Amino acid sequence: DVVMTQSPLSLPVTLGQPASISCRSSQGLVHSDGNTYLNWFHQRPGQSPRRLIYKISNRDSGVPDRFSGSGSGTDFTLKISRVEAEDVGVYYCMQGTHPYTFGQGTKLEIK
Amino acid sequence: QVQLQESGPGLVKPSETLSLTCTVSGGSVSSGSYYWSWIRQPPGKGLEWIAYIFYTGRTSYNPSLKSRVTISLDTSKNQFSLKLSSVTAADTAMYFCARDINGGGTTAAHWGQGTLVTVSS
Numbered sequence: 001d002v003v004m005t006q007s008p009l010s011l012p013v014t015l016g017q018p019a020s021i022s023c024r025s026s027q028g029l030v031h032s033d034g035n036t037y038l039n040w041f042h043q044r045p046g047q048s049p050r051r052l053i054y055k056i057s058n059r060d061s062g063v064p065d066r067f068s069g070s071g072s073g074t075d076f077t078l079k080i081s082r083v084e085a086e087d088v089g090v091y092y093c094m095q096g097t098h099p100y101t102f103g104q105g106t107k108l109e110i111k
Numbered sequence: 112q113v114q115l116q117e118s119g120p121g122l123v124k125p126s127e128t129l130s131l132t133c134t135v136s137g138g139s140v141s142s143g144s145y146y147w148s149w150i151r152q153p154p155g156k157g158l159e160w161i162a163y164i165f166y167t168g169r170t171s172y173n174p175s176l177k178s179r180v181t182i183s184l185d186t187s188k189n190q191f192s193l194k195l196s197s198v199t200a201a202d203t204a205m206y207f208c209a210r211d212i213n214g215g216g217t218t219a220a221h222w223g224q225g226t227l228v229t230v231s232s
Contacts, residue, residue, distance in 0.1 A: 048209075049222060100213060
């Protein structure tokens with residue numbers, strides 16, 4: 001199995017400040033089709049997850065541009081340029097190159 | 112707009128088989144090059160992908176669950192289903208069905224609201 005390791009697991013952030021979450025995979029995520037299937041999801045308490053980013057850096061429709069994804073190989077990052085109150089919740093990375101696996105989740109809270 | 116709704120027993124006895132169905136509206140399970148997945152989340156814990164089925168019927172399973180899981184399509188009812196055998200308390204979780212959680216760039220991801228399944232005698 002491909003293990004996805006996120007850090008930090010807890011992320012207290014002041015409103016308006018930036019935030020960054022790291023995701024590392026135990027194997028490379030380049031698919032045989034040349035794409036790297038690394039996704040980021042956000043889950044608010046009591047809600048289903050929502051995908052924010054696909055293929056490392058592509059924002060899904062309706063996702064604010066304060067969210068950005070980057071990385072390559074086995075190291076990936078989700079950045080929020082200026083945290084807003086609605087950004088609280090848990091963020092998960094997920095690889096889809098091999099049988100899918102999720103990271104453990106990073107809980108973002110407002111300081 | 113496609114919508115997904117999970118259904119099934121909320122309580123399953125240990126050693127029995129958990130059976131869930133996802134009913135899809137606003138789209139067809141048998142067309143469109145979609146991947147239909149089951150994902151679960153134990154209370155207070157993270158997400159675990161269980162399996163997907165492609166619209167052609169091709170399947171992929173989480174290796175750690177593969178021996179106990181079956182995913183299938185019912186095109187006549189526009190549904191897909193999950194069966195998980197020999198359940199234990201560790202299988203207690205919110206179970207979500209979803210479409211295209213792995214982004215390829217052509218379709219959005221859609222999730223159901225989830226259904227809580229408790230394994231207990």
